Amino acid sequence: MDSGLRKISVLAKLSRHRKISAPEIQQQLMDEGEYVSLRTVQRDLVELSSKFPVCSDDSKPIGWHLNKNAELTLPDYDLTTAITFSMVDKYLSNLLPPAMCDRLTPYVRTANQFLAAESKNPASQWPKKVIVHSRGLPLQTSTISAETIEAVYSSLLSEMCLQLTYKSLKSGKETNFVFHPHGIVVRSERSYLVGKYDGDEDMKSLLLSRIVNAEKSQRIADIDVSFSLVNYVNNGDMEVKRGERKLEVKLWITEVLAKILVETPLSKEQIISPEGDDFTVSAFVDDTDEFRHWILSMCNHATVLSPRSLREEIKDTLLTSISYYED
Numbered sequence: 001m002d003s004g005l006r007k008i009s010v011l012a013k014l015s016r017h018r019k020i021s022a023p024e025i026q027q028q029l030m031d032e033g034e035y036v037s038l039r040t041v042q043r044d045l046v047e048l049s050s051k052f053p054v055c056s057d058d059s060k061p062i063g064w065h066l067n068k069n070a071e072l073t074l075p076d077y078d079l080t081t082a083i084t085f086s087m088v089d090k091y092l093s094n095l096l097p098p099a100m101c102d103r104l105t106p107y108v109r110t111a112n113q114f115l116a117a118e119s120k121n122p123a124s125q126w127p128k129k130v131i132v133h134s135r136g137l138p139l140q141t142s143t144i145s146a147e148t149i150e151a152v153y154s155s156l157l158s159e160m161c162l163q164l165t166y167k168s169l170k171s172g173k174e175t176n177f178v179f180h181p182h183g184i185v186v187r188s189e190r191s192y193l194v195g196k197y198d199g200d201e202d203m204k205s206l207l208l209s210r211i212v213n214a215e216k217s218q219r220i221a222d223i224d225v226s227f228s229l230v231n232y233v234n235n236g237d238m239e240v241k242r243g244e245r246k247l248e249v250k251l252w253i254t255e256v257l258a259k260i261l262v263e264t265p266l267s268k269e270q271i272i273s274p275e276g277d278d279f280t281v282s283a284f285v286d287d288t289d290e291f292r293h294w295i296l297s298m299c300n301h302a303t304v305l306s307p308r309s310l311r312e313e314i315k316d317t318l319l320t321s322i323s324y325y326e327d
Contacts, residue, residue: 005117006034008110009078010044014054019063032078033121079123085111086127095186097153098146134188142190142209151214152193156181161198161217167210174212180221183229184208185238194232196222203227205238242287250282250305257301280305292317 006029013025026041045064048054053067089108093101118124155162162179178198185192185205192205201224232238253261258272258279270283285291295302295314304311 005114006036007044007048009034010041011048011052011054014064014066016066016068019057019059019065021061021063023061025064033118033123079115079118079121082111082114082118083123083126086115087130090127091132094191095184097157098150099154142207144191144208144211148208148211148214151216152181152208152211153184155214155216155221156184156193158216159221159223161219161221163215163217164206164211165213166206167212169207169210178217178219179206180223182223182227183232185229185233187238192238194229196224203232203237236286236288242289245287246284247287247291247307247310248282248284249307249310250280251295252303252305253279253281254301255279257298 009029009032010025013020013028022038022041022045025045026036026038029036029041045054045056049056053069055065055067057063085104085108088104089111093104096104115124115127152162154160159181162181163176164179165174165176167174179193179195180198181193181195182203183194185194191208193208193211194203194205196203249266252275253272255278258281261270261272261281266281266283266285270281272279272281292310292314295304296317299314299318304314
């Protein structure tokens, strides 16, 4: 490890509230894979005490700590911390308010320098060994202006209302309204703002890329303390529902799809049964557009047997699609 990074690591192990000895610091460094002599640790502590609010006592062994009034906070830059900051930058930066990302920048930079210095340690390569890959066609991420992101995230963070100009997908018309933000949902390439229109108690989701203009209001948002963003998503409220009741569906499926559904079921209650050379699956599912899109994407491996209305709907959609390919 570079001596500068080692000293940062030593400094990060010091606390305002408890004392630690040089041998204890040496042992912690060794536990992290940094083999250094006790004398080196002692020299680092003496040097740090001349530049930072680092104090020692007269006990044996000498106890080291930060001055109680020290305005100094450093993360403990061991490999775990460095890898965590690197992964946060890679996968979570778009989920954080811009101001928070800016504050994280120096920590991420230091983490990457730490990992580069520790490149001979196999564990330092972890960020290169893990990747999140979404299923489906990799569409480009929706374009959202920096000003919109700043206003939306800042209002959500401080629980203030938003003055929005929003463009309708169907009509193309722009409308102005006050919105009470409750959360952000990121779904693959699209991000949604969840909240309430002013004067309305029902939760709605707005696509961020359709926001033409967003301004943070000085008015405190009416936040429903009983609202749970997790429950909102898990209950299927982000989907376009055709009905409130669940659909009891039965599908003919191929052996390949049967194996996939064993690994990733349609529902907890799904039942897969052999049917000749193939299978059938029965399950209760949400009556949504997304479920229909899934059936259509699996049309070579799944056929709707019931309910009859859904079977006819999918059949009509497929016949219409086929007609587009006829010369």
